[in-house]
Amino acid sequence: MNEKKSEEKENAAEPGTSLTPDEQKEVRKRLGREPNALELGMIDIMWSEHCSYKSSRPILKMLPTTGGAVVVGPGYDAGVIDIGGGWCAAFKIETHNHPSAIDPYNGAATGIGGIVRDILSMGARPVALFDSIHFGSLSSPHSRWLLRNVVKGIGDYGNCIGVPTVGGELQFDEGFERNCLVNAACLGFVRKDKIMKSDTAGEGDHIILAGGSTGRDGIHGVTFASKNLSMESEGERPAVQVGDPFTKKLLIDATLELLEAGLLKSLKDLGGGGLTCASSELAFKSGGGADIDISKIHLREKGMSPYEIMLSESQERMLYIADDARKAGVIAILEKYGIRYAEIGKITKGNYRVLDEKGKVLAEMKASLLTEAPTVDRPTKELKFEGKCMKLNKDISFALGQLMASENLCSRSWIYEQYDHEVGDRTVGKPGHDSAVLLAPNGGAVVVKLDSDSLWCNIDPYKGSAGVVCEAYRNVVSCGGKPLACVDNLSFGNPEKPEVMFQFKESVRGISDALKALETPCVGGNVSFYNEDEETKLSIKPTPVIMMVGVIDSLKKLRKCRMNKGEKLVLVGETRAEIGGSEYCRTILGAHCGVLPEPDLAAEKRNGEFVLANWENINAVHDVSRGGIAYALLEMCVQADMGAKITLDPIPMSGKEHVREEDIVFSETHGRYIIATKKAEELLAAAAKAGVPAAEIGIVGGGKIEIDAYQFKLQDMKEGYGKALWKAMEHNKV
């Protein structure tokens, strides 16, 4: 062990190790000797759950990852799909849960910064941001503090770098009171022949570290992310990272110019695991090693140890790889933008080595030792929260009024009105609709939606997760997009607990089955474990987030989704009395259990394809998901600022005789859409031909929403739905 080095630094972060005895044995076996402190620290971070996916990797193999439009699948900084016309979309989602839970503003902002770098690393121009955020109850001051600052962090960062935040979702559940979830996602466009990957560096290529300086912030970020949050999180923690969007903006512009000029052989961003992770993965993927001279790195603080330099997670840093001939060109562009940089070493054919200024080797091992952590086969134990929902006799008028203004269903305008969602002039489908729609450089558009449902996934992780995929699929279809592929972000509790591992496995199985059936492969993702309250030992509810991306091939197909007076309302898809786990159950009955709606994947695909195939006969369409038919209808009415009248009798259902009204209007059966059309007859004829259950259920017009004999004033509903979040946030400043 290198004792002298640790003596030098009194305030240095202690190396220590979280490796298990078995893992330490494995390290010694592969290395053929004892690792020194620096080596152990680097291995420690690379073998952490966050970097190595050691618990999740064996299970993630279930996911379909190839076929269709896939160009680059999992294993790279972002997934890439072909959207036609020589263009591709690169997209990725990642959590920043732990940093956001302790410093919501900077945690969320740097989450955005990190995801933008991932898109850049594929050679793509980032054009849109998305967020999926989860907090405890809206009635809790702590949750409101988190929400307010997370939203501000995302909005400020996106605004500064000129990338719009165009879509997302917000959910509340008491399980997130202390462990909020912040998923940040980004999408970019890249020409198919310009895609960059981290496996194209060659021997002798120069490694250039550019961007922000390297400081002590964020050291142990990933080992921190691989542990639970506790009370000592406050105050005692190493400094959180502070976002620096202006440096990021320079990095984005410089990177795009470097790519355009064809000066780079490869590139990679520095995120979790810092320089160790980025440089070793790049070297390994390129089939070699690297020599890193740490004395060249521009530091923010004096006296940083090699350990701190190699593990720092300071923000806004990129690695550029250039050969001899093009190095000078790279440097000229970096200098033009005033970006600080350092030539820190070269790609080699040998080992991965860290050197000091005299060339002394401080750490040496095969790159694979860092990047190929042994997996862990963790035990699972079944855990489900099904069971009977209590039934109360609350009539529809009471329930609908409550649901509309409930924290999980009310309008999110308080959030998206704080975001700049227009910058770049691509946003044709704006926040507040089913999905975000962005103009693509190939003359078409892409449709993007993030969905999740922690309540469903807690009750039944298999059905719940498959249901989330179905919902995302429907949302993309509802904007006219043909769903092509997705990325997933899986936030779970402590994987060392067999119940959590069961939830994880079942969830991935549910996602896999749904993706296979819907033919939308998974091209990347992120896993966040250890989302657990240290004091109460409670895990968060399992929360897989699906980011589904689809395409619209012609701008003629863009719809405003605004129904008009006199149009007929057609319901597509069969309704079953599936009220278990519904928003009605949660909000009205206070029941967090029940039997979830059965995802009928074949019907889901058939009904979605039917909607897309008959697009020309559709004026407005909305998927039926949370809150059932009643909520979908209300959203359509609010959107159009116009009432509508429906009757429940014609709704396609099997065994309707003994079903209560609320089981029909609040059922969350999958595979359903409400369509406003002038051509109901044509649509119904086409449905009959395609074997799709469909029926005309009502007509658009008037100032009221009428469901059979129940009547609601549109104005009241608009007020309750539109203002609930505003009231909660603006009337309670803390």
Place this chain on the structure above:
Amino acid sequence: MTEYTVEVVIESKPAAKDPEGETIARELLMKNGFGQVHNVRTAKMLKVKLEAENEEQAKNLAERMVRELRLANPVAHIYSINVKG
């Protein structure tokens, strides 16, 4: 009761990055004839006028505001409180 002016200074922890301070130091001062400068850190100061029995109570009151209402986030910031007569 006496009126006090309490100055609450909230700054990022020393190890945290301060993009604004760095930009002022590097792009403004160093480049414009103040080569002696090697570091600038920005902070936020709140001048709070309040009523209290004595200085200590004024300080405690300000301290409570900072902590309970999270004017400073203990994870990201350090703060100091100075009571002026």
